[in-house]
Amino acid sequence: MAQTVECIACGHVGQPKTKGSFAITIILLFIGLLPGIIYEIWRRSGGKVCSACGSHGVRLYVPTPRQLQPKVNEVDFTQPVVSKGKTTPVAHDVFSYNTGKRMQLDENGVEQKNCPDCMELIRFDARKCKHCGSMVEQ
Numbered sequence: 001m002a003q004t005v006e007c008i009a010c011g012h013v014g015q016p017k018t019k020g021s022f023a024i025t026i027i028l029l030f031i032g033l034l035p036g037i038i039y040e041i042w043r044r045s046g047g048k049v050c051s052a053c054g055s056h057g058v059r060l061y062v063p064t065p066r067q068l069q070p071k072v073n074e075v076d077f078t079q080p081v082v083s084k085g086k087t088t089p090v091a092h093d094v095f096s097y098n099t100g101k102r103m104q105l106d107e108n109g110v111e112q113k114n115c116p117d118c119m120e121l122i123r124f125d126a127r128k129c130k131h132c133g134s135m136v137e138q
Contacts, residue, residue: 007050008057016048016058 005016020043029036050058104112104121111124118132128135 004061005048005050005058006061007053007055008059009055010050010053012050012052013061014051017051018043019046019049019056 003016004013006013020039025036025040025043027036028039047056048058049056106112106121106123112121113124114120115122115129115132115134115136117134118129120129120131122129122131122136125138126136127138
């Protein structure tokens with residue numbers, strides 16, 4: 001059974017190759033039997049190398065099972081998103097892409113966001129805050 005390895009240096013997953021060169025083994029065998037045998041023993045001992053980059057940092061590849069993400073229609077947007085790792089989500093639902101805060105609607109039904117400087121509500125597509133006059137990133 002062929003083993004599959006993962007390279008620590010380049011991330012390549014595949015079959016490893018033996019270090020060194022078979023051509024050098026043949027040349028050393030023609031020069032002298034003992035150097036060829038020593039080189040071949042060295043080639044076959046000490047592990048394998050990555051077939052993509054030649055790095056000695058390879059380890060046995062153990063695939064991790066993938067977890068299926070729920071479909072967007074099946075996600076409950078009324079509950080806050082809980083982060084399971086070290087990162088925190090930027091947005092809590094599909095429509096609030098601005099710093100993870102839920103958008104508010106004004107009396108005309110237009111989405112609003114907070115100005116980063118004065119924290120007053122402004123239109124989500126505003127370029128300049130109407131309260132403090134600062135420029136707002138889109």
